[in-house]
Amino acid sequence: MSRVNGFETGTDRVKRGMAEMQKGGVIMDVINAEQAKIAEEAGAVAVMALERVPSDIRAAGGVARMADPTIIEEVMKAVSIPVMAKARIGHYVEARLLEAMGVDYIDESEVLTPADDQYHIDKGTFTVPFVCGARDLGEALRRIGEGASMIRTKGEPGTGNIVEAVKHMRMMMSQLRQVQGMSRDELMAEAKNIGAPYELLLQIHETGKLPVVNFAAGGVATPADAALMMQLGSDGVFVGSGIFKSDNPDKFARSIVQATTHYEDYSLIAELSKGLGAPMKGLEISTLEPSARMQERGW
């Protein structure tokens, strides 16, 4: 954090607050200016600028790295909503480049090939906020301990299969309830068991919620998927391959935005789901080789 003309930038409140402003919204993966405009026009609260969407990264194989800055800049020029971009886990130089380019949020993401198999980025030292994936409360709190200002479920990216995102969100919510209900003297043992910083666990014990916003990601492909994740307790939704790998991206994008806002209005969501065309094809999780499971990346 630093002071510019007496203004304090990069504080926790400013970084976490940015994610608070995204609540109830949909963040969409885009690979060029044209897709970014479709996303903005459909009501996305932010876009994630990428070289390839997760399902194509999966198909291409090899090492997936930070996107070409040209693509990120093209997207930043095309829209007025915030632009996020991904850096490899532990690759703090990629993250510094994204920060220098003026990206609004960095996703230290398991969708890319990890650059460090032991350590995540020390995110608290950056002015730009970070979002990180998590499968359970311990993982979320380790990332928050490192300075993440927003969490998203990992799910299983690029599969169009919601099952893993559901599993991770249910796990997180259930653990939050457990920690809140514990007696104070059980907390240190729980911190040890789930590998979470004690201070953060104590905070959750008192408030019953994560100290940062938690979105759903990794498998959202339909309006009903988005509404399901909101009902399970997500603050908002990331849609990766689900939009631009569907038959009708514009219509899918609009419908998913509306289903996220009105996640309890079943007749509206039924209406939105009519005649959408085919969603992305999707993958059955059990067919994935263990090495193809992106959610196992990071710890």
Next chain:
Amino acid sequence: MKIGVLALQGAVREHVRMLEQAGAEVSLVKQREQLEGLDGLVIPGGESTTIAKLMHLYDLMEPIQEMGRRGIPLFGTCAGLIVLAARIEGTETPHLGLLDITVERNAFGRQRDSFEAELAIKGVAEDFEAVFIRAPLITETGSESEVLCEIDGRIVVVQQGHLLGASFHPELTEDGRLHSYFVEMVEAAHRTRIA
């Protein structure tokens, strides 16, 4: 006193908490019918393009404009300020267009330029904690609108009768004084209507 919070997207629960702390009864507004019987409405921070699109989609623009014309107090923060403004730089089409000001979106830069500062707000506080996130600035005010706060000579809070707008997020702090000020505006307007 019943105050609605427009709950299409953004920092909804923060405003609910602050208004309740200031003694108001609060309800969420996602649909037109939910505007009925409100004595005031808050348009929260969030993404102004998303909020405005959803307001159009669910036919909320016209009834909220009507509330504004009837003298029902409206309070917009950050994105909500943009939604209230009569003129938005770089575009021909304002949203509600009620507050006689011109706003510039993302006027301080990108997220890395977002900041906190302590501000003096006329009639509210001398030391208000303000959180600016990709914030807009008020670049021009009409003759009816009163400037309540500036930062380095740039306008960040205005009031025009029953309309209040701030370019920062009072809902992200523990400082309830601006919300209390708005609740008082709502109470005063209510007394005038029944008188």
